[in-house]
Amino acid sequence: MSPVRLQRMKSSDREARVFRRRQRPLPPPWRQGLDGVLMVLLGVGLLALLTWLPQRIDPLLMVSEMIADLIRGVAQLLEALLGLGSVLLLAAVLSLGLVCLCGGATRLVRAVVRVMRAPPRPQRGKRVNAARRLSERQRTVPPRRPSPARRR
Secondary structure (H helix, E strand, C coil): CCCCCCCCCCCCCCCCHHHCCCCCCCCCHHHHHHHHHHHHHHHHHHHHHHHHHHHHCCHHHHHHHHHHHHHHHHHHHHHHHHHHHHHHHHHHHHHHHHHHHHHHHHHHHHHHHHHHHCCCCCCCCCCCCHHHHHHHHHHHCCCCCCCCCCCC
């Protein structure tokens, strides 16, 4: 039997085609030229606008008004956040009060039910027959079992 020889893979075949980086083809020269001309025209137009703008609008006045508007907006935002915080605080206090009210009412009802179900106690002023008390106690308390002897 002859040994099987595995052929070594070429370096180009080692990676799958999916993982290879694809180089994008360059755009045609006419498109590159058109893109360049359009970008130059846009830059010239923006610079012309910036030179023409101070003649129509007082830039210092515009900047000061924008800063004043910004300060007013921030003040209104902080005022709104403060109002929201106070509403949330009031809601938390209200819910805490309701929880305490419900819990207290439940405990009161349980206490009243417990008092109503409790067996009547003998009054202190009257003497109760000792034999009767002993017999009642024996009925309610189970007899005590002796503990098993300890091993030493």
